[in-house]
Amino acid sequence: MQMPKPSEADKEHFRSVMPTDPGVVVKPMFGNLGAFVNGNMFAGLFGSTIGVRLSEADRAELEAAERTVPFGPEERPMGGYTGLPEVWNAEGEGDEAREKAWVAKAYAYVAGLPPKEPKAPKVSRPRTKK
Template sequence: MVERLEVTVQMPRPTEDDVARLRAAVPDDPRVEVRPMFGNLGAFVGGHMFAGLFGSQLGVKLPEEELAELRAAGGGDFGPPERPMGGWVTVPDGADTARLVARAAEHAATLPPKQARKKR
């Protein structure tokens, strides 16, 4: 018999200011959908999340070469410290948040649309 190790991740919650910051940065595009994700908020295009909140952290999904550039400017891991999300980086203080979120939306729009999951 295999023992199952259960790991519990404490999900931080964003403040109203955090939510307003994300919503203000999301491009006005009919393809974009903003919806709750595990008590936080995510922005999606074609079923792909391209920007989101993890507590007060605002993260974006960008191509690998752009991630390195943003990390050099002060961006860090996005998501739970014990299991950060690959391909994501936090938006550093002083960065042009709206530009980065728009760029992340452009990147996500180039990916093939995700198929909707069947409801159980």
């Protein structure tokens, strides 16, 4: 599976549409970026595509009204995430406002979910000689 790499402009654009809330954490993921709140990802960047995690009602509204795309690898898109229309990334300021609005909806939805519990560290067992 080939992982697309975002350009520096793609990464800058992704960061520019994220909410300014101090709880938002943007970090690298597999050569791309993810945006998290309370340990849960609400938006991601896969190549030049921004994907968002929305409530069922919001996802249905977005997918019915816009030409969304699957988010993630073509052969295995991420469940629960919708890729925002790629033309929004290229068309201009009005589209950036639409991106920000949908990212804000994703943030609000995921911020309302229970915080993700950190994984317990693996305990290594001592090896025994036979």
